Amino acid sequence: MKIELASSYGFCFGVKRAIKIAESAGNAATIGPLIHNNEEINRLAINFNVKTLNGINELSDERKAIIRTHGITKDDLAKLKQSSIDVIDATCPFVTKPQQICERMSEEGYDIVIFGDENHPEVKGVKSYSYGRVFVVLEENELDDIKLKQKVAVVSQTTRKVEKFMQIVNYLMLRVKEVRVFNTICNATFENQEAAKELSKRADIMIIIGGKNSSNTKQLYLISKNFCKDSYLIESEDEIDKEWFKNKELCGISAGASTPDWIIQKVVNKIEKI
Amino acid sequence: MKIELASSYGFCFGVKRAIKIAESAGNAATIGPLIHNNEEINRLAINFNVKTLNGINELSDERKAIIRTHGITKDDLAKLKQSSIDVIDATCPFVTKPQQICERMSEEGYDIVIFGDENHPEVKGVKSYSYGRVFVVLEENELDDIKLKQKVAVVSQTTRKVEKFMQIVNYLMLRVKEVRVFNTICNATFENQEAAKELSKRADIMIIIGGKNSSNTKQLYLISKNFCKDSYLIESEDEIDKEWFKNKELCGISAGASTPDWIIQKVVNKIEKI
Structure with missing residues (x-):
């Protein structure tokens, strides 16, 4: 055979970057798993004393907190920054992007649609940057019963399939006058x-x-x-x-x-x- | 059988409106055919003395100029307004929309894509409102060799098929980071x-x-x-x-x-x- x-x-730019950051920080805690790979997380724990916490409430005597590749919510980040802990941001730059877009688009008065899984940490983080109305969907028909504004901005979870993203955009084109599409798929x-x-x-x-x-x-x-x-x-x-x-x-x-x-x-x- | x-x-809102405007104006000239129907144009000429000119250069002693439903170019409109003639605007409001969008989007630094026929008067008019780069296409592959900006605004000729418009948007989503879609199909x-x-x-x-x-x-x-x-x-x-x-x-x-x-x-x- x-x-x-x-x-x-395999490894993308954001993951390689996060591992490098974690390795050079050492003796730190990440808020949620740094990347979605248990074996690699274990390696970082054993070799570099980088441990994984479930949330910021689990922080106790750590001096360094590493933000995972998927990012965290705006609120959690603000709390960390207000505390005495060193914040080391390993959020993938491709995830920071939709966070910024969400913030800017809600400032400009758009309804926001995020194509993604609402339970995924990346999506939770991105969503938290919106001030206004934000809808997280995996299927366009989840928007059927929602009275949308005539201007909608759309971003995608970085790891989604572009074909489905297109379907959602096409659906929105039929429903609202302006669809502002940010292709944030990595x-x-x-x-x-x-x-x-x-x-x-x-x-x-x-x-x-x-x-x-x-x-x-x-x-x-x-x-x-x-x-x-x-x-x-x-x-x-x-x-x-x-x-x-x-x-x-x-x-x-x-x-x-x-x-x-x-x-x-x-x-x-x-x-x-x- | x-x-x-x-x-x-049959008749859409914009056409009904333009005919009403032409009938109540009377004794006027339209710049290009008011609507795309020869029989109706003839009726307006015979019953209301509304004649059809090919362009503003054919104006001589007319006192009223009617702008056709498809609109005219920004330059021609400016010239008419500077002259002593009465300008009566019968441009369909659904055509005025993409004209305004083109103007605004080029001010904001977007490359503009118009889905439509570059020889159609509506498209010529819409295109003329853009200050910057503007590409008129019927097929997405006409954009293959063009190095586009990472932010592109898209409008459609009002009478195009939405399925093809979607194809062009989907194509652009793969090529540039931001696609700002204005569904201007009537x-x-x-x-x-x-x-x-x-x-x-x-x-x-x-x-x-x-x-x-x-x-x-x-x-x-x-x-x-x-x-x-x-x-x-x-x-x-x-x-x-x-x-x-x-x-x-x-x-x-x-x-x-x-x-x-x-x-x-x-x-x-x-x-x-x-």
Whole structure:
């Protein structure tokens, strides 16, 4: 069986940057997991004493707080900055962008639509920057019963699929006079998605490696599954089942934006031995 | 054979308004045809002495100039206003809108994309309101070789199909960070189009009545043709050919936004006699 890695996969700019920041800070706490990858979080805890808290209320004697790649809410950030703790911002610049847009657009009187998962920390953060009305949706029909203003600004969670974003924009074009579209979907996500799509069309089996709470990893899995029914989402090599590979000729591999290379390598090594 | 009129067809708000304005002005000249319907233009000339000039350079001793529904260029309007002539503006308010948007968006530093036909007087007028860069396209790939700014504002000729407008917006979403979409497609056009679509799915033959230089009439014809291969575009009852109706059970009829009821009635009368 041949193994082929997607032409683009794994760590994005924002994740690489956040890990570097965490490593050089050391002895710090992150508010929520720095990135959506448990193995990497453990590595940072063990090697650099960077621990993960669930929220700012868990802070006690820490001297440094690192803001996760997904950002935190405006209120939490303000509280941290008012406290005596050192705030080290590892928010991905591609996430800071929609936060700023939300703030500016609500100042300018737009209704705001965020295409994303309202339970995702990135979306919670972005949403918190809006002063006015803001609607978080995954499907356009969630807006059916809402009387929208005639001017609506739209942003997307950075890790969403652009096709669905377009559907939401098209829906809004029919409903309101002005739709101000900010394509805040991250290129890295897009590139990983396109590469996974291309590979999954040819592969007999697809292995997607990444955190099961990672939005972009789940998207990669869904895209693969669409073209290659034998697609599997795993967090580490331990989940691999030999049975999956029977009679398969080409095994495609991709990984989410927060999956470190060392985990990918372990998976490849294990598959090579099958 | 049964004859059925589309649930929405013919004169739109802007055309009704312009005819009323021209009738009450009387003894005037319009700069370009007031509306895209020769028969109605003739009626206004004969009954109200409203003549049609090709451009402002043809004005001589007229005391009143009527601006056509499609609007004229900003320069021409300025010249008219500077002259001693009375300027009576019959520009459709739905056309004034994209003119204002173009002006404002170019002031705010956006590249402007107009979805429309660059030879259509409405589009020429709208385009003339932009100070900066402006691109008129019918197909998104016409923008392929243009290095666009990261902020683009988009308007549409009022009589275009919204599906194609969406395609252009979707294309732009992939190319630039901010797409500011103003859906300037006129509802009347949209309603006539939806009604023609619905009827043409059921009809054995479709007759579309309107000016052959009328953008919205051509759109109606193309939509009909898509669902009913025996679709015909005519300007008056004289063009009707009995042969068309052989073995047909349902004849659908629609008419462009500048087709007066009296022309539609003549067509219906003639078909009824077949």
